[in-house]
Amino acid sequence: MTTTTTLLVRQDQLATTRLHTVNDDAPLADGQIRVRVDQFALTANNITYAAMGEMLQYWQFYPSGEAGWGIVPVWGFGTVVQSQCADVAVGERLYGYWPMADQAMLSPHRITPAGFADGAPHRASLHAVYNQYLRAAADPFYRTDNEDVQALLRPLFITSWLIDDFLDDQQFFGARRMLLSSASSKTAYGTAFQLAQRDGIEVIGLTSPGNVAFCESLGCYDRVVTYDALEAEIDGATPSVYIDFAGSVGLRQRIHAHFSGLAYSCAVGASHVQDLGGAGQLPGPRPVMFFAPAQVKKRNADWGAQGLGQRLVGAWNQFSGAVEAPGAPWLTVQHHAGPEAAQALFTSMLAGSGDARTGHIATLQAG
Structure with a gap:
């Protein structure tokens, strides 16, 4: 049966x-x-x-x-x-x-x-x-010896790569500072890995105190700041993009209130499920949900499926190599x-x- x-x-x-x-x-x-x-x-x-x-x-x-x-x-x-x-x-x-x-x-x-x-x-x-x-x-993409890493990171990294590609395509909305919440999450640090390769872009990870050491160990954040210290440690007037992997209403409200120079607010994830929901009237730009398939569709039109695939495989090989680095795996x-x-x-x-x-x-x- x-x-x-x-x-x-x-x-x-x-x-x-x-x-x-x-x-x-x-x-x-x-x-x-x-x-x-x-x-x-x-x-x-x-x-x-x-x-x-x-x-x-x-x-x-x-x-x-x-x-x-x-x-x-x-x-x-x-x-x-x-x-x-x-x-x-x-x-x-x-x-x-x-x-x-x-x-x-x-x-x-x-x-x-x-x-x-x-x-x-x-x-x-x-x-x-x-x-x-x-x-x-x-x-x-496939290798028999790293199916676990593929299952864990491949779909997330593709989203990360597409976020970076989307922001670059939009010239980072005129900002040079990227703020990433839930910085220890896999989609966030995949995005940070891509952003860190771009000249002149500052990548700041926002996280809880217990994850600071992990985020710093990855080497893809210029700075790691705890949520409770972000107003004190980060200048709010500098043009910035907020990439929200947490989905926390309270954090989003604080970001929009503090960063008068916020150029774009990109909503990606919902890792803080206890604190989801609409944030009501926010100062600054209205948060926009990032939907990865829309960027895939655009790049398929721009480059063709093969061109997009080649770019993704090349980036994945570089990223997975860092994640599986002998002696210091992520x-x-x-x-x-x-x-x-x-x-x-x-x-x-x-x-x-x-x-x-x-x-x-x-x-x-x-x-």
Whole structure:
């Protein structure tokens, strides 16, 4: 008997979760494949997906079928275990966007040697970036020896690279100082890594006291300042861009109040889920949500998919080399096997606990 186990999350109360197992013996329809979800990363980015699931349609990728309950999508690797699609073979290794479950059903279409899109009708209106599944055998990013790092950092780094590219494309809105909240988060330090390579740009990381040493050790921030000291330590009149990975209303209000020279306010993440929401009337520029697929679409038009891909792979190789530097890695990986372990990890991530240097890889497959 085949079963599928899924982690369900209350959409209006993210700390409420439950494991749901169903019998799944129905034969595949023509053209469908069944994929074993082998491993996925769980990061603050996934908490953002949950916190903004309704607004940005993240709940729609893998509908739970139960009102009020959602399935948080995750990035990682899977293996095809059944196929009724002539162009996708059993045993193929795939990278992509999975449900937090032990398996997934996909309907491959627009199949190429590099991969395919999921053609499930409910995903037709969702953004194409999240519907792509890449064949590991043909993927220029892929290496067998660092799947963990790919699952943890690749989707985040692509967002980081696109933020840097967007800001450069806009000439940094006339500012030369970048302020990054939640500076210890993976998307923030990926962005800082890119920004640090640009001449004349000052990169300031904002973080809690416990993460100062970690952020300073990365070498990509010119300065690291604690949240409680930002008004005292950073001049507010200098033209600046705020890149908000925290999503904290209180912090956003303080930034907008103190930085009279704020040129642009870029909202990216929601790692501070206890303090989300609208900030009402703010001084300075209105915060604008950064949506990575929009910049992908622009650069595909500018450079073509191959040109964009070459730039991303080159930048990824440089970044992942720094992250995995022998003797001084930025990241240590912890594995969590089994449904209950994945559920506990999600709860822990939601609470914001854990060491900034630790990356978490989970699977609902039994340990």
